[in-house]
Amino acid sequence: MTTAIEIKGIAPDKSMETCARQIIVSFYHEMMSHKTGAIEGENIKCVHDMRAASRRLRAAMDNFANCFQKEPFKKHYKQIRTITRTMGAVRDLDVLITRFQNEAQTLTETEQVDIQGLIEHLQQKREAARKPMLALFIELDASDFETQFLTFFEVHE
Amino acid sequence: MAKPHKITGLNPNGSYHENALIILPQKVQEVYSWEQFIHNPEQREELHNMRISIKRLRYTMEFLAINYDKKFHDFLTTLIELQDILGDIHDNDVVLETLTEYKENHETSTLSGIETLIARTRKNRNTDYQTFLKKWEQLSQENFKQKLLEIIAS
Numbered sequence: 001m002t003t004a005i006e007i008k009g010i011a012p013d014k015s016m017e018t019c020a021r022q023i024i025v026s027f028y029h030e031m032m033s034h035k036t037g038a039i040e041g042e043n044i045k046c047v048h049d050m051r052a053a054s055r056r057l058r059a060a061m062d063n064f065a066n067c068f069q070k071e072p073f074k075k076h077y078k079q080i081r082t083i084t085r086t087m088g089a090v091r092d093l094d095v096l097i098t099r100f101q102n103e104a105q106t107l108t109e110t111e112q113v114d115i116q117g118l119i120e121h122l123q124q125k126r127e128a129a130r131k132p133m134l135a136l137f138i139e140l141d142a143s144d145f146e147t148q149f150l151t152f153f154e155v156h157e
Numbered sequence: 158m159a160k161p162h163k164i165t166g167l168n169p170n171g172s173y174h175e176n177a178l179i180i181l182p183q184k185v186q187e188v189y190s191w192e193q194f195i196h197n198p199e200q201r202e203e204l205h206n207m208r209i210s211i212k213r214l215r216y217t218m219e220f221l222a223i224n225y226d227k228k229f230h231d232f233l234t235t236l237i238e239l240q241d242i243l244g245d246i247h248d249n250d251v252v253l254e255t256l257t258e259y260k261e262n263h264e265t266s267t268l269s270g271i272e273t274l275i276a277r278t279r280k281n282r283n284t285d286y287q288t289f290l291k292k293w294e295q296l297s298q299e300n301f302k303q304k305l306l307e308i309i310a311s
Contacts, residue, residue, distance in 0.1 A: 004216070004219040004220065007220060010173060010220075010223055011173065011223065012173050012223060012224045013172050013173070014173050015169070015170055015171070015173070016168060016169050016170070016172065016173055016175070016176040017169040017170065023220050055212070056216045056219075059212075059213050059216035059217055060216075060220060063164050063180050063184075063217055064167070065164070066165075066167040066169065067167065092251070095251075096251070096252065099248070099252060100274075103277075104270075107270050108270075110269060110270070111269050111270030111273055112270060113270065114268045114269065114271050115270045115271070115274070117263075118255075118256075118259050121259065122255075
């Protein structure tokens with residue numbers, strides 16, 4: 001399970017809008033801090049952590065939507081939703097593969113052969129699911145999404 | 158997955174604390190909107206939606222926690238426990254779907270390993286569902302919702 005990051009610059013007496021901006025920007029950075037690991041694909045925790053951070057970011061954006069101008073907000077929200085969904089396709093397969101690998105150890109040798117076939121099938125699906133994720137990262141870089149997102153949500157104190 | 162309920166009545170110029178009091182009761186309400194479905198174990202989608210709503214409430218409570226004292230965190234711990242039990246139910250549902258689909262596409266083989274896991278997962282799913290119902294019932298008897306709303310309003 002992932003734990004929430006400590007968010008600096010928020011306080012009960014500060015304005016809602018200032019805190020909303022601070023939270024959104026913090027979660028954005030937290031999400032992107034796992035991007036390199038997610039691209040490498042060796043440690044499945046990176047995809048998990050990036051998706052969890054994207055969900056926290058979306059939860060914040062859902063709650064604070066009324067603090068922002070509708071149209072630019074909607075565009076940024078949709079992009080974050082795409083990130084969550086694309087990461088989710090990979091993460092769901094990681095969860096299944098890990099579970100079946102653990103379950104296989106409790107079965108007879110004959111039964112393990114069946115499960116190995118299923119694991120290989122899921123590993124192929126995982127490789128296929130990684131392609132849209134990697135393509136999305138390239139697209140985000142090319143469209144300068146990060147600059148636009150951070151400029152829109154930057155904190156004005 | 159159901160969309161989150163829209164938060165209304167927010168005051169961007171008001172304080173963070175003032176707005177916590179507006180946001181959180183609406184998030185609690187979203188969770189309880191799924192309560193009507195929990196007594197049917199076959200309502201997979203609705204149980205999953207309840208889990209997602211609990212997760213949204215949990216994340217919201219985490220970043221609004223600065224507005225509250227330690228008691229608030231005890232409620233957060235209970236919500237995480239509920240989310241985990243519902244997560245186990247959902248994981249079992251996904252595993253069952255995966256195993257069944259794989260079996261259907263490999264009808265020519267015996268696949269005893271797949272059969273063993275289907276039987277085991279069904280049993281686990283039932284146990285997890287009963288655990289959830291028991292926990293939910295216990296929380297209802299303890300007036301969890303009312304107490305949570307009181308903490309939020311404090």
